[in-house]
Structure formats: structure tokens, C-alpha cells
Amino acid sequence: MILRPAQIGLSLLSATSHDVSYEELSNLSIGERDRLLLQLREGIFGPCITGLIRCPECSELLEVSFDVSDIRIESSIEPSDAEGCLHLVSEGYEISFRLPDCADLGAISVCEDVSEARYLILRRCIQRILYQGMDASIEDLPPNLLDSIEERMAGADPQADVLLRAVCDSCRHEWDAVFDIPSFLWREIDSWARRTIQDVHTLAAAYGWSEESILGMSSWRRRCYLEIVSR
Numbered sequence: 001m002i003l004r005p006a007q008i009g010l011s012l013l014s015a016t017s018h019d020v021s022y023e024e025l026s027n028l029s030i031g032e033r034d035r036l037l038l039q040l041r042e043g044i045f046g047p048c049i050t051g052l053i054r055c056p057e058c059s060e061l062l063e064v065s066f067d068v069s070d071i072r073i074e075s076s077i078e079p080s081d082a083e084g085c086l087h088l089v090s091e092g093y094e095i096s097f098r099l100p101d102c103a104d105l106g107a108i109s110v111c112e113d114v115s116e117a118r119y120l121i122l123r124r125c126i127q128r129i130l131y132q133g134m135d136a137s138i139e140d141l142p143p144n145l146l147d148s149i150e151e152r153m154a155g156a157d158p159q160a161d162v163l164l165r166a167v168c169d170s171c172r173h174e175w176d177a178v179f180d181i182p183s184f185l186w187r188e189i190d191s192w193a194r195r196t197i198q199d200v201h202t203l204a205a206a207y208g209w210s211e212e213s214i215l216g217m218s219s220w221r222r223r224c225y226l227e228i229v230s231r
């Protein structure tokens with residue numbers, strides 16, 4: 001099965017959160033999803049994250065290392081009204097909107113370009129527009145107000161957009177690199193699973209043990225046997 005990028009984070013949470021339905025997880029804001037994924041990552045592999053990023057100027061690969069706590073933003077979403085909406089009042093308009101959630105991310109996966117995706121997210125999230133007290137539509141809104149709504153969304157869900165300040169060792173270029181916890185954790189789990197399968201194969205071939213008995217060992221014992229086999 002090939003998962004679309006928008007499904008990866010939810011699939012990881014769904015596989016590990018047995019008391020929460022997929023539909024409930026779909027209603028999480030992007031920041032809420034990512035906060036749970038950071039918690040999951042810390043529980044599986046520990047708090048220290050090390051990865052590689054490529055300098056956009058000179059293409060040098062750089063190692064970055066940081067702690068989950070360095071990027072965890074504890075401040076939660078700003079208070080909404082009873083309907084879960086945020087509000088923007090400007091230029092005679094009163095706009096009620098909710099934050100983008102995981103279902104919205106899934107919906108834009110069929111969009112052909114960024115501007116179509118942006119418009120679809122806004123269309124799904126804007127709940128009501130009044131202009132001088134009368135109902136209005138998204139087509140009536142000036143472009144600068146669409147920008148303002150997106151800024152308010154980003155400010156209200158800061159965990160959704162984690163940027164790492166990076167400096168290239170080679171060319172000294174400085175930039176903000178995006179850290180995407182769903183795809184990072186997915187790659188980590190994938191490579192861990194491949195390493196485990198390789199270890200099972202090595203021990204099964206050397207000792208004739210079953211997969212079940214090898215996986216039932218502590219990782220320390222497994223590592224000891226693998227060292228013996230590799231001598």
C-alpha cells in the first residue's frame with residue numbers, strides 16, 4: 001500500500017491510538033496531530049532527533065541534531081467560540097473560520113497546484129462571511145483578507161509549522177528548514193523495520209530459530225548473538 005503524504009501522520013497515530021477512531025483523528029488540527037506524533041516518536045526512539053538536510057545554496061548535506069522538547073510548542077490553539085471558530089473583523093467584513101484539520105489535508109491531495117489547494121482549504125475552513133452585516137461569499141473577499149486569515153490560522157496552530165534555523169558549514173548560508181514530523185517518523189519506522197527483518201534473517205539462518213523466538217528476545221540479547229554471528 002502506498003500512502004499519500006497527508007495519510008502518513010494519521011495512519012501512524014491510528015495504528016498506535018486504539019481508543020481513538022480514525023474519524024476523530026481526522027478532526028485534529030495539523031498542530032495537534034504533530035504534537036501527538038512528537039510524543040509517539042519520543043516514546044519509540046527517545047527524545048533526540050538526528051537527521052540530514054541539504055543546503056539549498058551549495059547542496060552540501062548537513063547533519064542536524066535537536067531534542068523533541070526544542071520543537072514542541074506547548075501553547076495551544078487560541079480560544080475559539082462555541083462553534084470552534086476563530087474570527088477576523090476587517091474592512092467591513094466579519095469572517096468566521098476554523099483551523100485546517102487532517103481531513104482538509106487529505107482533501108487537497110487531489111489539487112493540481114498550490115493555489116488550488118490553498119483556495120480549497122480556505123473554502124472548507126471559512127464558515128461564514130458577513131459584509132456590513134449581510135451574508136457574503138469567499139469570492140467577495142479581497143486577497144489581503146485571505147492572507148490575513150491564513151496568518152491567523154498559522155498563529156493559532158504554531159505546532160503545525162516547525163522551522164529549524166540552519167547554517168551551512170560549507171558556504172555559511174543561513175535558512176529556515178521545514179521539519180515535517182509525519183514523513184520523518186515514517187522513514188525512521190520504515191528503516192527500523194527493515195533492520196529488524198535483516199536481523200531476524202541473519203539469526204534464523206545462523207541458528208534455525210523462529211521469527212517469533214527471535215523477536216521475543218530483548219534487543220540486547222539479539223545484538224549479542226548478531227555480534228557472534230558477524231565474527
Ligand SMILES: [Zn+2]
Pocket residue numbers: 055056057058059060168169170171172173
Ligand atoms: Zn551551503
